[in-house]
Amino acid sequence: MNFAARLDEAIASSGSLLCVGLDPDIADLPDAAAAERWCAATLEATLEFACAVKPNVAFFEQYGAAGWAVLERLRALVPANRLLIVDAKCSDVGHTAQAYARALFDGLGADAVTVNPLLGEDSVRPFLDRFGRGALLLTRTSNSGAADLLEQPLGDGTPLFEHIAALAMQWDPGGSAGLVVGATAPDAVAAVRRRAPLLPMLLPGVGAQGGALEEATAAGLDARGAGLMVSISRAIALAPEGPAAAARAFRRRLDAIRVATLQTPAS
Amino acid sequence: MNFAARLDEAIASSGSLLCVGLDPDIADLPDAAAAERWCAATLEATLEFACAVKPNVAFFEQYGAAGWAVLERLRALVPANRLLIVDAKCSDVGHTAQAYARALFDGLGADAVTVNPLLGEDSVRPFLDRFGRGALLLTRTSNSGAADLLEQPLGDGTPLFEHIAALAMQWDPGGSAGLVVGATAPDAVAAVRRRAPLLPMLLPGVGAQGGALEEATAAGLDARGAGLMVSISRAIALAPEGPAAAARAFRRRLDAIRVATLQTPAS
Numbered sequence: 001m002n003f004a005a006r007l008d009e010a011i012a013s014s015g016s017l018l019c020v021g022l023d024p025d026i027a028d029l030p031d032a033a034a035a036e037r038w039c040a041a042t043l044e045a046t047l048e049f050a051c052a053v054k055p056n057v058a059f060f061e062q063y064g065a066a067g068w069a070v071l072e073r074l075r076a077l078v079p080a081n082r083l084l085i086v087d088a089k090c091s092d093v094g095h096t097a098q099a100y101a102r103a104l105f106d107g108l109g110a111d112a113v114t115v116n117p118l119l120g121e122d123s124v125r126p127f128l129d130r131f132g133r134g135a136l137l138l139t140r141t142s143n144s145g146a147a148d149l150l151e152q153p154l155g156d157g158t159p160l161f162e163h164i165a166a167l168a169m170q171w172d173p174g175g176s177a178g179l180v181v182g183a184t185a186p187d188a189v190a191a192v193r194r195r196a197p198l199l200p201m202l203l204p205g206v207g208a209q210g211g212a213l214e215e216a217t218a219a220g221l222d223a224r225g226a227g228l229m230v231s232i233s234r235a236i237a238l239a240p241e242g243p244a245a246a247a248r249a250f251r252r253r254l255d256a257i258r259v260a261t262l263q264t265p266a267s
Numbered sequence: 268m269n270f271a272a273r274l275d276e277a278i279a280s281s282g283s284l285l286c287v288g289l290d291p292d293i294a295d296l297p298d299a300a301a302a303e304r305w306c307a308a309t310l311e312a313t314l315e316f317a318c319a320v321k322p323n324v325a326f327f328e329q330y331g332a333a334g335w336a337v338l339e340r341l342r343a344l345v346p347a348n349r350l351l352i353v354d355a356k357c358s359d360v361g362h363t364a365q366a367y368a369r370a371l372f373d374g375l376g377a378d379a380v381t382v383n384p385l386l387g388e389d390s391v392r393p394f395l396d397r398f399g400r401g402a403l404l405l406t407r408t409s410n411s412g413a414a415d416l417l418e419q420p421l422g423d424g425t426p427l428f429e430h431i432a433a434l435a436m437q438w439d440p441g442g443s444a445g446l447v448v449g450a451t452a453p454d455a456v457a458a459v460r461r462r463a464p465l466l467p468m469l470l471p472g473v474g475a476q477g478g479a480l481e482e483a484t485a486a487g488l489d490a491r492g493a494g495l496m497v498s499i500s501r502a503i504a505l506a507p508e509g510p511a512a513a514a515r516a517f518r519r520r521l522d523a524i525r526v527a528t529l530q531t532p533a534s
Contacts, residue, residue, distance in 0.1 A: 023363070058363045061370035065336035072331055089358045091383045093410040096325045102293070103328035116358045118385040118405060120412020138385060143360040145387020148434060153422045160416065160427070167415060 002175025003112060003134035004227070006083065007200050010051040011226055013081040017217070017254040018247060019052040019202065021087075021233025022074075023059045032066035035059075039070065042237050043077050049247035052083035052111075052229050054202075075109035085202065085229070086110035089138060094122035101126040105133055112136055114180055114202070117164050121171055128176045134200065135177055139164045139192055142182025142205025161188060165195040178202060183216035183230065190219035200227045207235025213250075217257045225262040230254055269442025270379060270401035271494070273350065274467050277318040278493055280348040284484070284521040285514060286319040286469065288354075288500025289341075290326045299333035302326075306337065309504050310344050316514035319350035319378075319496050321469075342376035352469065352496070353377035356405060361389035368393040372400055379403055381447055381469070384431050388438055395443045401467065402444055406431045406459055409449025409472025428455060432462040445469060450483035450497065457486035467494045474502025480517075484524045492529040497521055 001009070011017060022042060024035035043053060055074055060067035071086075078084045086108055090100040104110045105127075112134030115127050127135035140150050140161035150161040158166075161181075168177045178200035181192050189203065201220045206213050213230070220228045232250055239246030268276070278284060289309060291302035310320060322341055327334035338353075345351045353375055357367040371377045372394075379401030382394050394402035407417050407428035417428040425433075428448075435444045445467035448456050456470065468487045473480050480497070487495045499517055506513030 023366075026366070026369070056359070056363055056366075058357075058359055058366035058370065061335070062366050062374065064339055064370075064374050065332045068328070068335040069332035089383070090325075091356045091358065091385075091405070092323070092325055093408060094412075096290070096323055099290075099293070099323075099325035099329050103325065103331075107329065107331050116356075116383050116385055118358075118383055118416055119408050119410060120415030120417070122410050122412040123408075124412075138358070141360060141386050141390075143386060143389050145360075145389040145391075148387030149385055149427065149431070150387070152427070152430065155420045155422060155424070157422070160419070163419065164416070 001132060003132060003178070004175035004200050006111065006132065007051070007229070008226055010081060010083050014049070014051040015255065016049055016051050016251040017228050017230050017258065018050040018250050019054050019085060019229040019231040020046045020050045020236055020247060021204070021231050022053060022055040023233045026062045032063040032070050035063060035067065036070045036073070039074060040077060042243050045242065045244040046236060046247035047079070047082060049251040050082065052085050053078050054085040054087050054231050056087040071108055083111040084109060085112045085114070085136070087114045089114050089116045090127070091116035091119050091123055093119060094125060097123050097126040101130065105130055112178065114138065117167065124171060128171060128173055131176070133176065136180050136202050137164060137168050137177065139179040140181050140185060140188040142184040146182065162191055162195050165192045168199060169196050172199065180204065181220065183212065186212055186215035186219045189216050193220055193222070197222060202229045202231055204231040206230055207232045213253060214257055217254060218261050221258060221261050225258045269399060270445070271442035271467050273378065273399065274318070274496070275493055277348060277350050281316070281318040282522065283316055283318050283518040284495050284497050284525065285317040285517050286321050286352060286496040286498040287313045287317045287503055287514060288471070288498050289320060289322040290500045293329045299330040299337050302330060302334065303337045303340070306341060307344060309510050312509065312511040313503060313514035314346070314349060316518040317349065319352050320345050321352040321354050321498050323354040338375055350378040351376060352379045352381070352403070354381045356381050356383045357394070358383035358386050358390055360386060361392060364390050364393040368397065372397055379445065381405065384434065391438060395438060395440055397443070400443065403447050403469050404431060404435050404444065406446040407448050407452060407455040409451040413449065429458055429462050432459045435466060436463050439466065447471065448487065450479065453479055453482035453486045456483050460487055460489070464489060469496045469498055471498040473497055474499045480520060481524055484521060485528050488525060488528050492525045
């Protein structure tokens with residue numbers, strides 16, 4: 001089964017578009033052992049309500065080798081009907097990208113990896129060519145800096161981020177490629193969905209970063225009302241009502257958007 | 268002292284523009300202990316002839332947590348008058364980029380880090396704002412995939428990689444920013460040097476990747492005949508004549524280019 005089909009299954013079995021982000025905060029969690037307990041507790045509280053889990057390696061590397069060891073043990077906490085997305089935003093030339101693919105797919109057991117496409121096809125190919133795994137290409141990120149490069153228009157007027165979406169469609173060997181598009185810009189989500197109607201999308205930026213959940217999700221769903229993960233980190237992990245209640249509520253909101261979108265004829 | 272001044276000192280004290288790349292090959296070095304012995308032996312043989320050392324984290328992450336622990340111990344092997352460049356090609360939104368900066372500057376003791384600028388200013392800022400440390404922005408890489416995004420012309424005809432060089436000049440708080448430009452495209456090196464006359468440059472792609480050492484180095488030197496590191500990995504580490512002899516020979520070739528460039532009046 002290719003990655004896109006595996007995402008379909010994870011969404012169906014969880015009834016959820018939610019991806020729980022794991023970003024342990026070193027200010028609150030002083031060592032790797034505390035970070036690991038926090039990850040385990042967050043997963044235990046939220047996995048029922050999520051199709052995927054997304055640790056961001058930056059937060060684990062803060063703890064050094066002990067943090068990387070926590071990443072290695074996460075796989076065992078994620079059941080087979082949920083996806084483990086390793087958010088590493090890898091980018092390097094082909095020979096080195098192969099080493100990243102081994103480290104993240106084989107070493108950490110990632111089902112998909114986020115990849116920065118700035119270096120072009122040979123830098124992405126080692127992630128795309130692992131049948132069953134996914135390569136989620138940064139397309140239009142959720143931050144203010146997206147204006148500096150990603151929103152720059154190319155010679156024909158196409159913004160760079162739409163060019164990336166088109167390249168991802170070309171490069172995809174079939175069910176491996178996906179796109180990361182920040183929920184802070186629902187118009188960009190819609191533009192990317194038009195360019196890449198069939199590719200899975202990961203939407204970060206909801207919650208702490210202020211993304212508009214409803215609009216971005218509606219814009220990102222594919223024609224089947226699927227093909228989408230909405231990633232939420234701090235707004236679940238640090239929710240005053242607790243992560244389980246927050247994850248349950250986000251699942252419900254996301255499902256309501258999915259139902260409403262499918263009932264609205266496309267304009 | 269800012270990073271640019273520290274690079275000047277490292278070049279002066281070593282008499283060398285050479286940066287030795289450390290890319291342990293898991294096919295030859297089956298475990299982290301073997302990789303660590305290889306790193307130590309390579310450094311012992313070559314540090315005399317180099318201003319800097321550049322481990323690429325991808326190759327260490329292949330060994331999992333044990334590989335990260337090797338990275339943590341490299342700092343102790345690099346003397347204060349040589350630079351430790353951690354090649355991680357980081358990219359993430361500002362909040363997360365802060366975590367990478369802590370992991371690489373504080374955790375690994377990096378003097379400079381390679382950074383992928385696709386996500387714009389806030390993703391680069393945490394690396395730029397560490398006085399004394401360097402942020403080397405990927406500008407025009409050495410691989411074929413550079414054509415896909417980096418060489419794309421923007422609306423005014425400027426290739427994206429020259430836009431990156433111009434942004435780096437704007438963003439630099441003073442002596443922190445540098446640029447990574449592949450030696451495989453000497454014309455691009457020259458174009459970047461025109462856009463950013465004062466920024467330090469790191470040139471990978473010589474040797475195994477086929478970059479033209481003489482032309483790229485001559486194009487990358489600043490007006491003082493400095494401000495440049497030429498990074499060589501496999502062509503030193505795997506040289507039939509041994510890494511010490513290879514590093515000595517590369518230092519001599521680089522120095523000859525420097526002398527010749529300073530003697531040639533600018534056209």
